[in-house]
Amino acid sequence: MQFPILSVIVFTPLLSALIILLIPGERKTEVRVTALAAALLAFLLSLWMYFNYDTAAAGYQYIEKYTWLPALGISYHVGVDGISAPLVLLTGLVMFTGVLISWGIDDRPREFFAFLFILATGVFGVFVALDLFMLFFFYEIAVFPMYLLIAIWGWKQTREYAAMKLTLYLFIGSVVSMVGALVMYFAAGMNTFDMLELEKAGFSTGFQQFWFPFVFLGFAVLGGIFPFHNWSPDGHVAAPTAVSMFHAGVLMKLGAFAALRVGIMLLPEGAKAHMWWIILLALVNVVYGAFIASVQTDFKYVIGFSSVSHMGLVMMGFATLSREGLIGAGVQMFSHGAMTALFFAVVGMVYDQAHTRDIPRLGGISRVMPYATIAFIIGGLVSMGMPGFSGFVAEFPIFMGVWKTYPWIAVVAVVSIVVTASYIMRIIRKVFFGQVPDEHDGHLSDNTRLDKLALVVLSLVLLILGIYPSVMVPMVETGVENILRLLGGA
Amino acid sequence: MTITPYDPSVFLAIVPEISILVVLSLVLLFDAVWQDEQRRNLGWLTFAGLLVTLGLSLTVARPSAEGALIFGGMLRHDNLAYVLRILFLFGAAVTALLGMDTPNLGRRGEFYLLMLASTFGMLLMASAADLIMLFLAIETTTIPLYILAGFFYRDDKSTESGFKYLLFGAMTSAISLYGFTLLFGFSGQTNLYGIASGLASGQVPVFSVLVAMLLILIGFGFKISVAPMQFWAPDVYEGAPTPVAGFLSTASKAAGFVVLMRFFVVVFPGIEQYWTLVIAVVAALTMTIGNFIALAQKNIKRLLAYSSIAHAGYALVGVVAVSELGINSVVFYLGAYLLTNLAAFGVAATFYRVVGSDEIAAYAGLSRRKPGLALVMLVAFLSLAGMPPFAGFIAKIVVFAAAVEAGFVWLVVIGVLNSIVGLYYYLRVLNVVYHYRSEDEEKPLEITPPYALALVLLVAGIIVVGTLFAPFFGLGNLAALALF
Numbered sequence: 006m007q008f009p010i011l012s013v014i015v016f017t018p019l020l021s022a023l024i025i026l027l028i029p030g031e032r033k034t035e036v037r038v039t040a041l042a043a044a045l046l047a048f049l050l051s052l053w054m055y056f057n058y059d060t061a062a063a064g065y066q067y068i069e070k071y072t073w074l075p076a077l078g079i080s081y082h083v084g085v086d087g088i089s090a091p092l093v094l095l096t097g098l099v100m101f102t103g104v105l106i107s108w109g110i111d112d113r114p115r116e117f118f119a120f121l122f123i124l125a126t127g128v129f130g131v132f133v134a135l136d137l138f139m140l141f142f143f144y145e146i147a148v149f150p151m152y153l154l155i156a157i158w159g160w161k162q163t164r165e166y167a168a169m170k171l172t173l174y175l176f177i178g179s180v181v182s183m184v185g186a187l188v189m190y191f192a193a194g195m196n197t198f199d200m201l202e203l204e205k206a207g208f209s210t211g212f213q214q215f216w217f218p219f220v221f222l223g224f225a226v227l228g229g230i231f232p233f234h235n236w237s238p239d240g241h242v243a244a245p246t247a248v249s250m251f252h253a254g255v256l257m258k259l260g261a262f263a264a265l266r267v268g269i270m271l272l273p274e275g276a277k278a279h280m281w282w283i284i285l286l287a288l289v290n291v292v293y294g295a296f297i298a299s300v301q302t303d304f305k306y307v308i309g310f311s312s313v314s315h316m317g318l319v320m321m322g323f324a325t326l327s328r329e330g331l332i333g334a335g336v337q338m339f340s341h342g343a344m345t346a347l348f349f350a351v352v353g354m355v356y357d358q359a360h361t362r363d364i365p366r367l368g369g370i371s372r373v374m375p376y377a378t379i380a381f382i383i384g385g386l387v388s389m390g391m392p393g394f395s396g397f398v399a400e401f402p403i404f405m406g407v408w409k410t411y412p413w414i415a416v417v418a419v420v421s422i423v424v425t426a427s428y429i430m431r432i433i434r435k436v437f438f439g440q441v442p443d444e445h446d447g448h449l450s451d452n453t454r455l456d457k458l459a460l461v462v463l464s465l466v467l468l469i470l471g472i473y474p475s476v477m478v479p480m481v482e483t484g485v486e487n488i489l490r491l492l493g494g495a
Numbered sequence: 496m497t498i499t500p501y502d503p504s505v506f507l508a509i510v511p512e513i514s515i516l517v518v519l520s521l522v523l524l525f526d527a528v529w530q531d532e533q534r535r536n537l538g539w540l541t542f543a544g545l546l547v548t549l550g551l552s553l554t555v556a557r558p559s560a561e562g563a564l565i566f567g568g569m570l571r572h573d574n575l576a577y578v579l580r581i582l583f584l585f586g587a588a589v590t591a592l593l594g595m596d597t598p599n600l601g602r603r604g605e606f607y608l609l610m611l612a613s614t615f616g617m618l619l620m621a622s623a624a625d626l627i628m629l630f631l632a633i634e635t636t637t638i639p640l641y642i643l644a645g646f647f648y649r650d651d652k653s654t655e656s657g658f659k660y661l662l663f664g665a666m667t668s669a670i671s672l673y674g675f676t677l678l679f680g681f682s683g684q685t686n687l688y689g690i691a692s693g694l695a696s697g698q699v700p701v702f703s704v705l706v707a708m709l710l711i712l713i714g715f716g717f718k719i720s721v722a723p724m725q726f727w728a729p730d731v732y733e734g735a736p737t738p739v740a741g742f743l744s745t746a747s748k749a750a751g752f753v754v755l756m757r758f759f760v761v762v763f764p765g766i767e768q769y770w771t772l773v774i775a776v777v778a779a780l781t782m783t784i785g786n787f788i789a790l791a792q793k794n795i796k797r798l799l800a801y802s803s804i805a806h807a808g809y810a811l812v813g814v815v816a817v818s819e820l821g822i823n824s825v826v827f828y829l830g831a832y833l834l835t836n837l838a839a840f841g842v843a844a845t846f847y848r849v850v851g852s853d854e855i856a857a858y859a860g861l862s863r864r865k866p867g868l869a870l871v872m873l874v875a876f877l878s879l880a881g882m883p884p885f886a887g888f889i890a891k892i893v894v895f896a897a898a899v900e901a902g903f904v905w906l907v908v909i910g911v912l913n914s915i916v917g918l919y920y921y922l923r924v925l926n927v928v929y930h931y932r933s934e935d936e937e938k939p940l941e942i943t944p945p946y947a948l949a950l951v952l953l954v955a956g957i958i959v960v961g962t963l964f965a966p967f968f969g970l971g972n973l974a975a976l977a978l979f
Contacts, residue, residue, distance in 0.1 A: 156929070305673060
């Protein structure tokens with residue numbers, strides 16, 4: 006039997022959460038060290054998994070299957086394909102850097118890391134799940150720790166409101182999808198929740214067209230699709246730094262990924278019938294998100310809305326149902342995850358020093374925080390889709406795909422790139438290179454080594470992917486081939 | 496269904512009942528013999544006695560797969576009764592633990608005595624197959640509970656609680672008794688299976704059967720506190736001693752459900768399309784009323800009371816399906832809910848003993864004051880909210896799955912929308928526990944061994960049922976097969 010790498014990745018955070026809970030609360034250093042060790046282990050395992058994925062063989066790999074509740078055809082069935090393997094790696098990456106950045110949390114770090122790791126288990130579980138029930142099981146595990154993480158450790162002014170809003174939005178989405186999933190289960194009549202089996206269920210076209218919007222939108226809520234994106238900027242802003250990173254970096258991908266896996270892959274006919282309006286919603290995300298981001302004065306809200314805008318590109322890539330669009334969306338999920346984690350990390354560091362996120366009151370950060378400045382510029386270039394950075398590798402195919410299907414939408418969507426460039430440049434100029442306001446003069450100091458390490462790791466990932474796309478694109482392509490096959494070669 | 500002729504071996508079927516009577520006599524004896532400070536040990540005695548009874552019912556009193564009508568048709572010894580017995584005995588055992596250190600309760604022999612008597616009634620309710628037996632069993636269960644609810648006779652709220660429970664209970668009991676007499680009149684029989692074949696002859700007008708059904712539903716609906724018979728629950732739970740409230744909301748409710756399922760599935764198959772619709776409407780109302788009123792509660796026991804109303808609604812969703820999966824899911828739900836709600840009431844009991852308050856606001860800072868207790872509360876409340884990896888999640892999914900299978904998608908939609916409302920108020924309590932600060936954070940909060948044992952048992956149960964659900968689901972399936 007091969008080494009059950011995926012199960013080990015999924016349960017490493019959970020087990021370490023339990024171990025952390027057993028450490029007495031006042032021994033904070035032990036808690037942090039345990040957390041870091043576990044996160045590093047999960048990161049290395051996911052790296053190993055990623056680089057040992059056999060792109061030539063394609064398909065689902067590292068498969069493990071055990072019966073769980075045979076009476077209802079529920080099994081513990083995991084495996085990764087070209088779409089989910091990068092996302093598992095992303096989760097490992099964000100988990101590792103998130104722990105590095107959260108070193109300074111002093112209020113009950115034990116509970117903080119335990120909840121964060123339970124969240125991580127949920128996320129890993131969804132990305133590797135090949136069983137529909139299992140997917141929901143882990144999906145909801147990922148939802149509730151979020152509430153407590155934001156409500157307890159978040160930004161004082163909005164945390165309770167934002168945490169509840171976020172949780173309810175996500176829960177509504179997931180239960181709506183769940184009803185759809187139950188209906189699919191019984192309609193298939195195969196007594197199985199196995200998604201690989203359900204793909205062959207041959208649902209009637211009418212059935213698919215009726216249920217697709219519920220299933221897709223239910224998950225897409227977590228992907229931040231317009232008009233259900235509202236929870237996301239509030240949630241990002243209220244959350245503590247590591248949670249924002251997790252949240253924008255990984256959780257939103259969870260929604261997009263589940264919408265793809267369950268919505269598009271199990272109900273392909275429904276997808277074909279409804280995609281014209283999904284792509285319009287995504288277009289609103291892309292353009293509207295960018296414009297809103299450009300008028301924010303709160304540094305973190307800018308990033309929050311930029312996430313909405315970039316996730317719109319993912320949805321748009323999906324909605325093209327074309328090879329280029331899907332490849333771009335797959336890479337964009339990874340690229341945006343790492344990029345936005347980097348952004349939120351920098352925002353958190355700036356806030357910790359300056360105690361304000363109000364852009365007009367910030368300035369001259371580059372003099373004290375060179376690492377953060379360079380990291381933010383790299384992130385910014387990724388965000389603008391500059392060639393040589395991962396954003397280009399992701400966005401260019403998406404626009405190609407959109408151009409092939411709906412040319413005028415591509416034209417409108419490209420506007421967002423200009424707007425994005427404008428707000429990123431504005432921030433770089435004002436926050437990092439502007440005048441140091443008197444109130445901060447001499448009070449600011451540089452980041453810790455751990456913070457710098459996190460920034461370097463995230464920046465490197467973005468650069469490597471930008472300079473050498475082959476590290477990911479062929480893998481994503483294999484996953485896309487499978488989706489196209491389900492769509493009937495569309 | 497033919498009645499098995501008398502044979503001494505039928506006594507094996509009621510070994511658990513006999514065992515409870517033995518424990519009950521022992522409690523009576525030691526209550527007289529022991530001094531006041533020793534009487535707390537009655538709790539351990541009850542706990543051990545109930546575990547032995549549980550062991551006996553798992554071994555000696557196992558029914559055959561097809562079940563049998565014994566004692567002249569008074570009892571049906573089948574797997575439905577078998578599985579429910581496990582729940583009742585476990586619930587009563589945990590309640591004994593929770594009661595032990597509750598002031599004015601744990602050192603009173605009457606508490607254990609009445610609770611055992613009530614449990615005895617529940618065991619009979621699970622297997623009663625005759626109108627007379629059924630009525631006696633229901634009364635045997637309920638009358639001790641009236642007294643238990645009003646146990647603190649110097650406390651106005653408790654007295655009110657007992658009295659209110661008595662009045663509502665007696666009233667609804669009388670109404671359902673009237674329904675019983677109608678059924679007897681229609682069929683000339685008191686045995687449920689006999690009545691079923693009498694009604695199946697088709698000579699009784701559907702309308703008359705419907706009337707009898709509605710009357711009986713009122714009585715059963717009271718037991719499981721569903722709308723519109725739910726008014727008593729919050730007041731009674733609030734006033735009753737907390738362990739008793741926990742027992743009322745779990746074991747007693749489960750007993751109501753088992754009678755409801757057996758009675759309706761066995762006696763009324765002919766009018767199934769009507770009663771499923773009635774119950775579907777009742778379920779929708781119950782969930783909605785329970786959840787929405789729970790939103791406004793400031794007292795933890797009242798909140799749990801409304802939440803338990805809502806949960807009765809969810810469980811009814813499974814009853815509506817009237818299928819093997821449906822009954823299976825309800826039994827599973829009852830088990831998961833018993834563990835979860837007892838844990839929630841257990842936390843409330845533990846907390847009340849030290850702090851003396853049931854106000855939700857008083858729970859502020861609990862996670863700093865006693866992280867372990869806060870964690871138990873987290874598990875219990877998230878399980879109530881239906882979050883994985885806890886028992887409540889899978890329980891809710893199977894109940895909804897059963898209803899989807901039976902074509903009640905609209906009911907499931909109402910159910911899932913309700914679970915969102917539920918999540919809101921459960922999270923609000925957790926927010927108080929984890930986020931709010933209070934001046935009492937440094938004060939100690941002692942958890943005595945019985946509480947600790949009970950809570951550990953329950954939390955372990957919630958997690959085990961919520962992750963390795965297959966064996967428990969299998970038990971539910973056994974129970975369901977006994978009805979079809």
